[in-house]
Amino acid sequence: MKSIRNIAIIAHVDHGKTTLVDKMLLAGQLFKDHEKPGDLIMDSNDLERERGITILSKNVSILYKDVKINIIDTPGHADFGGEVERVLNMADGVLLLVDAFEGPMPQTRFVLQKALGLGLKPIVVINKVDKQNCRPDEVHEEVFDLMFNLDASEEQLDFVTVYGSAKNGWMSEDLNNPSDNIEPLLDAIIKYIPEPEYKKGTPQMQITSLDYSAYVGRIAIGRVFRGELEEGQTVALAKRNGSIVRTKIKELNVFSGLGRTPVRKVSCGEICALVGIDNFEIGDTITDIDNPDPLDPISIDEPTMSMTFTINNSPFFGKEGKYVTSRHIHDRLILELDKNLALRVETSNEADSWTVYGRGVLHLSVLIETMRREGYELQVGQPKVIIKTIAGEKNEPVEELTVDVPEEFSGKVIELVTRKKGEMLVMERKGDRLHLEFNIPSRGIIGLRNQILTATTGEAVMTHRFIEYQPWKGPIDKRLAGSLIAMETGTAIAYALDKLQDRGKFFVAPQTEVYMGQVVGEHTKEGDVVVNITKSKKLTNMRASGSDDKVKLAPPIVFSLEEALEYIKDDEYVEVTPKSIRLRKILLNEHDRKRASKKE
Missing domain, CATH: 2.40.30.10 (Translation factors)
Structure with missing residues (x-):
């Protein structure tokens, strides 16, 4: 029986967790002929590599000085809380990894709170100390304050700190005395993380x-x-x-x-x-079969968002996907329930439609993206928050939103968030940036990332985590601009797009196939407008001055899946196929839409 250490790694997105695990695998001499060092081995699926985030928790183990260290890689996003809660049950201690410049971030806090609640012993790793403007001593103080605020015990507050750079492959307990390898961290794990106690009895x-x-x-x-x-x-x-x-x-x-x-x-x-x-x-x-003695089941936080999933019934259905029927989609959603703990699926009253509940837009969009890569075609409705009635009062989920932004943009960010019913709690300086914290209803976060990134020219760093249900905050401003809707099915023509540019911004390029009822752009004003973008230039045998001018088109806006989900209105769907993401009206025919709006 070898000596064992079970350890989970906690870190905010992009603080270097997966890189650190790779370096630990190197130190455990795992790479004989498996894979060249330098690849992020832990982020094994394509989605994780593309986004640079961990979605699924994973187990690996290394052997160091005759001690087996089981390493559990945990997701950093609060949306994947279902993953986090169950894997922490396997660990005896945690490595809390923080960036030497950014310090502890909201999503570090989320997982750390769960770990401290389970009584796990932490080792703090302050990573990226070779970065410019890094402030390891201040970050060390911030980590202590955070643990104190999360009601850590005396023993947990007496934590060991290791400094280093995972990218450059060194760690040391003394900041001023860097080493040339990662072994000081592995030594600290063996020394400070308790070995699992051996309990005799029935299994x-x-x-x-x-x-x-x-x-x-x-x-x-x-x-x-x-x-x-x-x-x-x-x-x-x-x-x-x-x-x-x-x-x-x-x-x-x-x-x-x-x-x-x-x-x-x-x-x-x-x-x-x-x-x-x-x-x-x-x-x-x-x-044991003779004397069964079950452990308490794992409790998982409840979902906060829901979306309607339905089969693809657009005119282009079945052209790009392999699995398009309701049976295919139903079976795939039921299969996902097996391993995705925070997910719920209900069959809707409408035919071929399901209501899927999850922890946030990211949680659900990762499922949709995985399905489209597997060859599924489906349509998804607008994300909606789950409303609860508590003591006869309407309650909605509220999140803690953190935005780090250069000072000159802070006014715009505060204005955008307060317009969405956000309340500012903290405003403090971190280097040349301002750190802002708000409480905001989950409804307000839908579509907010795009607005903040546009207003700050992409400089803002925005994270959020669910806190609790609070009384309903009242109506929130929705997207005011209307949609430009295709009048008929056909091919988008550059001549028609050029003549309609004053109406708004387009989402399709010339020569793209479109269908009647597809949302092809954003109107500059309120209200939807039906436009004909398939109209070609009528040729005559007369030449007029100016008739042969070149068409100058602004490039189309291309949405990622999350942006599309956050953009649509409640009478629109996102059509998702293996090759395309299209926006469309639920009712494709204009007469049907008018009839429905009169009924309302």
Whole structure:
């Protein structure tokens, strides 16, 4: 039985967490011929690499000085809180990674609060100390204040701090005495993170994660809290609803390096993967068949946003996607429920439509983006916040919004946020930037990022996290500009776009195929306008002066998926296919839209 340390890594987006894990893997000499160092191995799926964020938690392990260190990489975004809460149950300690210039950020706070609540021992790693303008001593004080505010215990407040640069591959407990490798951090983990205590008795293991293999089906991953598990053993699966199911472990694996190794037996404190367990859910307990003793199920924060998912019924349906029917989409959403804890799916009253609940626009857009890459076509409605009635009063989710911005733009940012019912709490200087904190309803955040980035020429850094439900704040300004809607199906012509430029900004380029009812641009005024962008120039055999002038078009606005979801109005859908993102009216025919608005 080797000595073990189970450790989770907490960090805000872009503070260097995945880079640090890669360097730890290097130090554990994992790279023989697997993959050249320098690739971000932990961010394994394409979406994570493109966005530079961690979405799914992952397990790897390294062997250092005969101690096995199980490393659990956690997401930094509050939208993926469902991932965070379950993986922290597997750890005995956490590495809190903070940027030496930015200091602790809101989403560091979110995961840290969960970790401290579970009584985990922290080691603070102040990264990027080679950056210009960095302020490691002040950041150290900020981390202490943050932990104190989060009700950390005396023992947790007596934390060890390691300074360094993950990118350049060094760490040291003394800021003024840099080393040339990452080993001081690994030594600190072995010295200060407690070893899991060995508990004798009947086996107890909580399933906190799952994997899927085409060969063996679903694989249950979790930590053994008591006793031992053996290959071929008959065990009880204690489910969330209190029922006990008899099942058998066909195969046992432990994590070694980036892969898994089959073993005969796993002892208390180890993180392992079980093959052969059927119909389990995350939070279920594997326990003794004769004396079942289940652990408390994992509690997950409730969803705060909902969206309507529906099949693609536009004129262009089925041209680009492989899976387009309601059965395909339904099966895919049900499959996602298995591993995405914070997600809920309800079949809607309308035909071929589902209401999907999640933790925020990012959480839901990652699901949509994953589906479109797998070949699905679907349509998605406007994100809506979930309203609760508490003590007879209408309540809505409220978030803490943090914006770091150059001083000259601060007035614009404050104006934009207060217009969306935000209340300013903090305004302080950090270097040459201002740090602003607000409380704002979740409704107000939808579409706000675009406005703030436009107003600050892309300089603002904006993050938000859910706090609580508070009484309804009243109506909020919505997008005032109307939509430019295509009059008929056809190909967009440069001549027509040129003649309509004074009407607004366009989302389509010349030669793009459009259909009747598609939203092709933004009107300069309120109210929707139907325009004909498929009209070509009528040619005559007469030449007139000026008739052959070159067309000069402004480039079209291209939306990312999140921007499109935040942009649409409640009578519009985003049509998502593997190759395109289009905006459209729910009712494509103008007469139908007029009839519906009269009814309203």
